Amino acid sequence: MLVLAIDTALDACAAAVLDTDTNWLIVQESLPMSRGHAEALMPLLERLMKASGLAFSALDRIAVTTGPGSFTGLRVGLSAARGIALAANKPVVGVTTLSAYAAPLVSENGGNAVLSVIDARHDQAYFQLVTGSGGTLVRPRLAPVSEILDCARYGAPRIVGNLAEALAARWSASAPPVEVRQLAAPEIAWVAWLGAAVSPNTAPARPYYLRAPDARPQRGGPPSSPPA
């Protein structure tokens, strides 16, 4: 299967084409960036596809990170992935950034639990906890960092994500993390591998914000009297 993978949800603008049959990453490019994904992604994809020598019609599917991450960043990747899928008439799948972070640490042999953590600012983080073989322990959610430290009750974890080091520094001394992988963004190859593994029916390419928009409904009723 030929998978075009795209990730712009965090501090990188990245894409790759993976051939799962030959286990060959045909092309890949990852640019570190905290802003400017909207300007950078499409020129990157143009270069990448040209370098691959492949036509879009040769692809079997498109995979894209859905978040959590920068609201704008994940919409850049999703718009590109869904636009390509629509125009090339190919299936498109979504992969969460938390799963993409955890993927290289998860294996059939198990091992310590894997905690993925993504900075959500204001001392909060998006996180999920899975067993060493990928089983769910704590479903993805947004929480204060202090609450995430409670995951220590599942034993000494392996921590991965863009907040891994900060979290490890505050971790309980009784079960210190056995591994800490500080990464600004998931590895694009793992986005492609996960994208090949999931089904378009159960892994839609839809935003996974995990946080509501910052807006409050206005008060009801007309202002029938002057303010006090």
Add this chain to the structure above:
Amino acid sequence: MTSTATLMLGIETTCDETAAAVVERQADGAGRILSNVIRSQIDEHAPYGGVVPEIAARAHVDLLDGIVASAMKEAAVGYAQLGGVAAAAGPGLIGGVIVGLTTAKAIALVHGKPLIAVNHLEAHALTPRLVCPLAFPYCLFLASGGHTQIVAVLGVGNYVRLGTTVDDAIGEAFDKVAKMLGLPYPGGPQVERLAAAGDPHRFAFPRPMMGRKDANFSLSGLKTAVRNEAERAAPLERQDIADLCAGFQAAVLESTADRLTVGLALFQERFGPPRALVAAGGVAANQAIRGALQSVAARAETALIVPPPALCTDNGAMIAWAGLERLALGLVDDMAAMPRARWRLDTDTPTPAQFANTRAQH
């Protein structure tokens, strides 16, 4: 390039409409709309009493590929038949602009078609040429929730802004007045409806900018005057609200007529007689305003052209048409085209010094 008909997909996502359309430009320059699909987000924003940028951006990314698919299907056109893909690249709410422009780039890249990054204001400016064979130059009055401008349209890509608002847009002022009077969102049409039942003379509202030599607008002071009178008259009965709406609308009409008369005189001075006065934007759907424009145009001895309401408000067909007009002149963009929150139609016209810190510079 124009020896045969050209097809263009147009995408519009700069505010709270998710829209896509397929338009054809025939060899003689005439336009034909093959599809024009618009999904308004009014329901999503109504609880907040106005457009919330993050909610708009979320809706655009959820909806846009489906809207594009509908527009292509309705037009019975395949991507390979397109002569290009156009998207509004600004000005507007940046979250939505990014979704629309990125989607357009993706479609253009897959099929090796030219991309045209269209200025949303330019699309409004060129819309009359989609519906009738109008030659340059003409005078555009663009009034919507986000924009209020008088523009000399001299050619494709050749615009001179003659006047603009230094604070609120006209549509924005209508919506804000509606909100302060407790009318449901979107408030513009509600204000117009109630104004019809009100006494425009009961409240003496100011006529902003009347008699000034420039052709700029200001709505903020008028809006404050309405708020002050509303608070003084509270608690408000239905008739009070109707009278406030009528007084406000009358002030807007008189001010707009004056500003446009000055704008048309400036046009005449610099570029000779305009071929027409063209109205665009959601405000042009207001019947009272249309009436005022009619008499302004008559006094200036020029024709008034108001495109049908569906083409006055934001839509994909106008983006596709602007894309076609640009493509015919070889004006195309590449994958690096920037999404722009701010994008003035004419970068050459300096903002008057006294407005340097106002929204006029946008």
